[in-house]
Each structure stands twice: as C-alpha cells, then as structure tokens.
Amino acid sequence: MANNKTTALCSFYVTTPIYYVNAKPHLGSLYPTLLADVAARWNRLKGCDTFMLTGTDEHGQKVAEAAEKMGMQPQAFVDSLVPAFKEPWKQYNIAYNHFIRTTDQYHVKAVQDWIVQLQKQGDIYKATYEGWYDLSQEAFLTEKDLEFREPGEPPVSLMSGNKARWVSEECYFFKLSAYQDRLLKFYKENPDFITPPERLNEVISFVENGLKDLSISRKTITWGIPFPGDPSHVTYVWADALNNYLTAIGFGDKNRTEEFNTWWPADLQVLGKDIVRFHAVYWPAFLMATGLPLPRKLLVHGWIRINGEKMSKSLGNVVDPVELGKQYGIDPIRYYLMRYVAISQDSSFxxxxxxxxxxxxxxxxxxxxxxxxxxxxxxxxxxxxxxxxxxxxxxxxxxxxxxxxxxxxxxxxxxxxxxxxxxxxxxxxxxxxxxxxxxxxxxxxxxxxxxxxxxxxxxxxxxxxxxxxxxxxxxxxxxxxxxxxxxxxxxxxxxxxxxxxxxxxxxxxLSPLEPLFTKYEEKKPDMTTTPEIPVQNYLAIEDFIKTELAVGTITAVEDVAKSDKIYKLTVDCGTYGLRTICAGVKKFYTPEELMGIKTVFVLNLKPRELFGITSQGMMLMATNSDGKPTIVRADESVPAGTKLK
Known part of the structure; x- marks a missing residue:
C-alpha cells in the first residue's frame, strides 16, 4: 500500500525496472530487485522513510504473442503470471511498498491524461514510421543499432542479437529531437546522474549523434493502452511503462498530490545496461516535457552471465531463483549477489x-x-x-x-x-x-x-x-x-x-543459536586413479626459489589511454620500495575496485616497456573457468614487502 507523507527527517524513493510477463522471473530479474531492496533497507537503517516500487510491464507485442502461443487472452495470460513474480519476491524478503501492474486502471488513465497534456502543448504529432524494429526490446532501431550480416537477410539488432523486423505504419511521434540540447546540458550539469560513470559517457555519445523523434504509438497491435482520441492506435510500450514510476505514487490523481510531492523525484532508479537508453534519454525527455524534475540517480548494472553468455529467457540459460533459494537459502543468495556481482561490469554466476x-x-x-x-x-x-x-x-x-x-x-x-x-x-x-x-x-x-x-x-x-x-x-x-x-x-x-x-x-x-549457515562439502577429485603428469611440467626447486614473490599494496591506479586492457599501478612493496607495474585487468576491474588491495607480485622479472611505461613486476591472478582473472588477496595482517616462501 502507498505510504502517507513522511514524518522522518529524510525520505528515499527507489524503483526497479518493471518486468515483462512473457515468462517467469530468473536470477537476472532478482538481481536489480535486490539492489533496490538493499538500497531501501540501507536508508531505513539511517532512519529514513522509504518507498520501494516494483511491478510488471504487461502490454506490448511480445506479451500478446506469448499469450497467443498459450491459447489465452492477453489479460488472462498476464493475470496468470503476476503471482510468479510476487511469490519469489516474498520468498527473498523483498520489502516493496507497492507492486504496480501497467494494466491497473489508475495507471492506464494517468498515461492517457499525460498523452493528452503533451498533445495540447505540441509535443506529439501524427506521421508515418518506416524502419527496423526489435521485438524483444520493444524498440525502434537506428542505423547504429543494426548489423547487416547475411546478404538478403534482415539485419541483426545490436541491442539483442535478434533479427530486426521492418515496419511501416502510421504512428504518433514524441518530439524527442526538441530536447537534445536540454538533455546534453543536463548531463553536463549532473555528471553523477548515472552510476557507473562510463554509462553516462555512452549516453552522451548517443545523444550527440543526433536524436530523431520517437514513435509512441502502434497501429498494427491491439494489446496496449488505447491512444486517447484515436482508438486505432495503442500506446507504445515504453511510453506506457516508464510512466509507472510516476503513476504508482499518485501522478495524475488530484487526491494524491501530497503523496506524489513527498516521493518524486526518485532518489534511485535501478536498471540493466540493456535499457539504459530508454531511462537515460527517453525518460528524462518525457519528464522535461511534463515539467517534472528528473530522478536523482540511475544505477545501471551489468549482466549476469552463464557460461560466458548473458542470462536470457530466449537463450534458455536462466537460473530459477526459487529453486536456488530452496537449495542454498535465501540470505546466502542475497549476500552472494550483492558481494560478488559488481554493478560496474558483467559477472559470471x-x-x-x-x-x-x-x-x-x-x-x-x-x-x-x-x-x-x-x-x-x-x-x-x-x-x-x-x-x-x-x-x-x-x-x-x-x-x-x-x-x-x-x-x-x-x-x-x-x-x-x-x-x-x-x-x-x-x-x-x-x-x-x-x-x-x-x-x-x-x-x-x-x-x-x-x-x-x-x-x-x-x-x-x-x-x-x-x-x-x-x-x-x-x-x-x-x-x-x-x-x-x-x-x-x-x-x-x-x-x-x-x-x-x-x-x-x-x-x-545471550541465548543459544543454531549455526547461521550451512557448509557445503568441497567437491573432491576422483582419487581412484593417478593422472600422469608430463615431465616437462616439473619445475626444479633451484629454479623456483629464484622467483621473488612479495606482498604489495596498490596505492594508485592510472588509466593507460592507448590500451583497452592495461592499468598503470603504483604498488607499495615495503622494503622493496614503490614499484610501477602494468596490469591487464581494465576489462574486469575499475580503478576504485583495485585501490588499496593487498595482493602478491613477482618483483624480480626483467623490466618491460609497455605503451611507454616501464613495468617493474607482475601482479599474480587466478583465472576462473570463464576466463575472468580474480585477484588473490593477502590477509590484511601481512605487511607490504613480506616475501612468500
């Protein structure tokens, strides 16, 4: 239920993306929901009143097609799938305040009123759209979103990897191009609008290349919010879905004005990197046109990968969070996803x-x-x-x-x-x-x-x-x-x-307490046979002892502009002094993640010149099965310069 006006000294409004109901949620759906839940709980720990919003995106062509495959009407289909989202969120103790459905009548009415407002002020007009469309992303594509791979075949959408569809139809357009300069000015004045910051650079580049007006209606599908004044059209799914962040807290309802003013603008909006354009370009432009302040922060996370691929319903490589929670417990899963899935990069599970x-x-x-x-x-x-x-x-x-x-x-x-x-x-x-x-x-x-x-x-x-x-x-x-x-x-x-x-x-x-966590037996290798080890893999002890391995603390991390792989590290090696060491981990770690880490270095390698930098050693790394290098951390109690023997 919606909260009344906050009486605390601070308030915090956080949203998740709303999820398509064309299939059950997976681990990739749970992750952003947990990010939002942790943000809300952290602010409650600071004494703030909080409001967390999540929900389901129930309109659009791919939802209609999924319903048709099941032999169901779209409304009955989405009704049947909503519990598949609410139940896992309850299982994982997601303490949301409101669960919105874009089929909720208050949302439908508010979106239609919003469209009428923009029509009156001249921000929406009718024309014909011809171009490529990505059904899986519900997105109209520009040239830079396409790759033509096979002669005579449709291009591939770089948003999803799926083949694009050519569409030609009458549409209503939002004057997105009119907001290009205002958007660029906003990004410049608010450099912390998006975390991590490199995502903002991608958005700025996209907008600087020029914005085209955005189709916000479809005539060839029927499952959506009827477009006001023209029943032959339905509202384009993103113009519908993005407004949920407003309608859930009372936008468009005169009886909920105080509630809306309490919570908007959102303090944090959580989303995946694949929908950053919709939230960092279209959404701010919609808000500017509506005369509303923009959200304070977008938190854009990477993908969870399985065997090197993005987790995706279409790829069939999803992990069921319900079964995972039954096997390992809810809180251990929550901890693992927050501790070991970094928001700044893709992570393997x-x-x-x-x-x-x-x-x-x-x-x-x-x-x-x-x-x-x-x-x-x-x-x-x-x-x-x-x-x-x-x-x-x-x-x-x-x-x-x-x-x-x-x-x-x-x-x-x-x-x-x-x-x-x-x-x-x-x-x-x-x-x-x-x-x-x-x-x-x-x-x-x-x-x-x-x-x-x-x-x-x-x-x-x-x-x-x-x-x-x-x-x-x-x-x-x-x-x-x-x-x-x-x-x-x-x-x-x-x-x-x-x-x-x-x-x-x-x-x-104090009172007795059962163990908080269950330990899992280490999977031991089969010891019934002894594998033959090639002689050439042996290393003589007199050769090994020539290697000087020592603990060092990373005190500075500098970008090497000419390389997409290498950072320049300054390492405190204790009695060995400060060393400059090049490390090829740029694709896997941010400078902030490396700062202060205490790990092991080889210090007597012959110095090498890399991009004009003399590297005076090598950082040791462990490589996971998916090829990602992982830092081998030394205990904090071990002083820098300690030699390994």
Whole structure:
C-alpha cells in the first residue's frame, strides 16, 4: 500500500525496472530487485522513510504473442503470471511498498491524461514510421543499432542479437529531437546522474549523434493502452511503462498530490545496461516535457552471465531463483549477489563459487566467530554480558577499526558499490576474528574472569555492528542473530548515527543459536586413479626459489589511454620500495575496485616497456573457468614487502 507523507527527517524513493510477463522471473530479474531492496533497507537503517516500487510491464507485442502461443487472452495470460513474480519476491524478503501492474486502471488513465497534456502543448504529432524494429526490446532501431550480416537477410539488432523486423505504419511521434540540447546540458550539469560513470559517457555519445523523434504509438497491435482520441492506435510500450514510476505514487490523481510531492523525484532508479537508453534519454525527455524534475540517480548494472553468455529467457540459460533459494537459502543468495556481482561490469554466476563463498565468508569467517563467542560465553555461565567498565588497548584499537570501517563502508554504499562496501565490512570481520584469537578468552576464563567478560562484551559490540551493516543484505539471518544477542532491533531507528557515536556501553543477554549457515562439502577429485603428469611440467626447486614473490599494496591506479586492457599501478612493496607495474585487468576491474588491495607480485622479472611505461613486476591472478582473472588477496595482517616462501 502507498505510504502517507513522511514524518522522518529524510525520505528515499527507489524503483526497479518493471518486468515483462512473457515468462517467469530468473536470477537476472532478482538481481536489480535486490539492489533496490538493499538500497531501501540501507536508508531505513539511517532512519529514513522509504518507498520501494516494483511491478510488471504487461502490454506490448511480445506479451500478446506469448499469450497467443498459450491459447489465452492477453489479460488472462498476464493475470496468470503476476503471482510468479510476487511469490519469489516474498520468498527473498523483498520489502516493496507497492507492486504496480501497467494494466491497473489508475495507471492506464494517468498515461492517457499525460498523452493528452503533451498533445495540447505540441509535443506529439501524427506521421508515418518506416524502419527496423526489435521485438524483444520493444524498440525502434537506428542505423547504429543494426548489423547487416547475411546478404538478403534482415539485419541483426545490436541491442539483442535478434533479427530486426521492418515496419511501416502510421504512428504518433514524441518530439524527442526538441530536447537534445536540454538533455546534453543536463548531463553536463549532473555528471553523477548515472552510476557507473562510463554509462553516462555512452549516453552522451548517443545523444550527440543526433536524436530523431520517437514513435509512441502502434497501429498494427491491439494489446496496449488505447491512444486517447484515436482508438486505432495503442500506446507504445515504453511510453506506457516508464510512466509507472510516476503513476504508482499518485501522478495524475488530484487526491494524491501530497503523496506524489513527498516521493518524486526518485532518489534511485535501478536498471540493466540493456535499457539504459530508454531511462537515460527517453525518460528524462518525457519528464522535461511534463515539467517534472528528473530522478536523482540511475544505477545501471551489468549482466549476469552463464557460461560466458548473458542470462536470457530466449537463450534458455536462466537460473530459477526459487529453486536456488530452496537449495542454498535465501540470505546466502542475497549476500552472494550483492558481494560478488559488481554493478560496474558483467559477472559470471556458478554454484561452485557460491558454495565456496558460503563456506569461507559466511560459515567460516562470520558464522564461526558468532558460534565460538556464544558457545564459550554460555558454557562458562556468562549469559548476561555487562558493558565493559575498563578498556584495554586491544579493545580501543578494535573500536577505532570499526569507526574507520564505517566511514569506508558508508562511502561505498553512498555510491551504490555494494560489492566494495561488503568487502570493506569483511576486512573488519577478519579484524574481529584476529582480536578474538589474540585475546584467547578460552584461557582468560580460567585466569581472569573479569577480562574474559570484557573480551566477550567487546566481541558482542563488534558483532552487533557487523550485524547492523549486514541487515540490508541478510535481514532474516541478522534478526535471528540479534535475538541470540538480546539486541532489540526496530526498523526506522537511525542505527548509523548510533554506530558513529561508537559507545561500547550495551549489556547483552545471550541465548543459544543454531549455526547461521550451512557448509557445503568441497567437491573432491576422483582419487581412484593417478593422472600422469608430463615431465616437462616439473619445475626444479633451484629454479623456483629464484622467483621473488612479495606482498604489495596498490596505492594508485592510472588509466593507460592507448590500451583497452592495461592499468598503470603504483604498488607499495615495503622494503622493496614503490614499484610501477602494468596490469591487464581494465576489462574486469575499475580503478576504485583495485585501490588499496593487498595482493602478491613477482618483483624480480626483467623490466618491460609497455605503451611507454616501464613495468617493474607482475601482479599474480587466478583465472576462473570463464576466463575472468580474480585477484588473490593477502590477509590484511601481512605487511607490504613480506616475501612468500
């Protein structure tokens, strides 16, 4: 249900793309929905009122064709598929405020009223369209969207890889060309409009090449919103669908003006890179014509790839999120997608890596920390943990580390680089594990019960902080954890401000807790036969020891303009000094993702000249089965310059 006017100090409106109902949702549908849900939850954690919108796009030619294949009327067909979206979102704890359907009558009326408004002001006119059309994208194509591959065959749409269709029909056009200069001015004045920023550069290039007026009606199909004043036309699906972001919060309804003014403009609109043109060009132009402010931010994510290909219903390589959640649990899937699928690039998905991350990050790093602390405290009758009255240096250092982590975490969350934010948090998880190990509370309980209680209390405070920052990603798990810690959690409380205050002054009441995460058995190779290893693969020990491998920290990342593969890295190698090292990872990592990483380098390679840069070493990488290089991270406790033996 729609919210009433916010009474909080801040408000946050976030939208997902609305999803075509020509088939059930897949992992590629879940991902942007999770991005929006995490954004909403993060803002609730800051005490803001939030409104999250999602829904279904139910009009258009490909929906009508899918219905025809099923022998159903379009309305009955879309009615039958909507539960297939709502049920997985409920399963994955997607806390949306409203689920819009473009067949909802309030939406239909508002879109028709909007068209009438634009007609009156001269932004819509009737003409004839002739050109190529991509049915799968519901998009009219320009020359740069096409590739002619086979003589005598239709061109291929570069938007989807499908063959384009030639259409010639009477249409109503929106005067998109009239907004070209205003759009370019807006992009220039709002360089942070799109994340990641390279997507904005693509949009600017497209607009600078010249905009043609946009067809916003179809005469050859019947399944759509009737075009006002001309029943022989229906509204083009994108002119219909984009307006959902307005109509869901009251646009066009005089009785909901206050509600609309509360939430618009949207703070964040989440979408995939394949629909960026519609949201970054057509949508802003529509809003300019309507006299409304533009959204504050578009978050444009890459594709999830399976075996190197984009996940797609048409390719038949989709992953069912419902079955995935049943097999691995909801919160582990939520965590994995937010931590290991970077919004700045395409990412591969495979269950082997998912199982490894559940084992290492969740079961070992975090789950084991919680289990060890609770088991040790309860076993030694420390169910009530008082706030520490005395602070040791190690406790203060951990608290300071928490403050530094919180600053870095907030910075990445504000950029919507969730994968980097949770990498920051996991470095703090490692710090808490080191603290617990170094303080040896299992020994203190026998020699110094007061200090034992202080260590347990400090650990509880750190786990509570980790839990609060994990809540947007793993809400059910963290709420279960908080019950075991005796922590009262109330949505809408500004917990981030409380964390910044950083007072370790909470009493905890501990209770038993089942393991939070299930570990998966490592798939062991078949040991019944011993494969023959070619002799030439052996390396003599005297040759190996000549290689100087050392830990280094990346302190600067510079683009090499002449190369589409290479970055110039400045690496702090401790006693080896600062080194300039070229790394061919530009296609896989952004400079921000590389900054501060501590990894392993070969330091005694012969220097090489690359694009005028002398490279003084090599960064070691692991290569996944799909060919993507992955950084081998060194533990934060290992100093730069440490030699590997």
């Amino acid at each position: 495979n269950t082997e890596d998912l199982e490894n991350r559940i084992n290492t990050d969740l079961a070992n790093d975090f789950g084991n920390l919680v289990n060890r602390m609770l088991t040790l405290a309860l076993k030694n009758n420390l169910a009530h943990v008082p706030a520490p009255w005395h602070r040791h240096d190690a406790d203060v250092q951990l608290q300071n580390a928490m403050h530094k982590m919180l600053e870095d975490f907030e910075r990445e969350m504000s950029r919507y680089y969730y994968h980097q934010a949770y990498a920051v948090l996991w470095r703090f998880v490692a710090s808490v594990n080191r603290y617990f190990h170094d303080q040896e509370p299992w020994k203190l309980v026998k020699t110094d019960t007061e200090r034992f209680a202080e260590v347990i209390s400090t650990t509880c405070h750190a786990i509570k902080a980790i839990g609060l920052l994990l809540w947007p990603v793993m809400p059910a798990t963290i709420e279960k954890l908080f019950k075991a810690l005796g922590v009262e959690f109330t949505e809408g409380t500004n917990y981030i401000t409380l964390l910044h205050e950083g007072k370790f002054n909470t009493d905890f009441t």
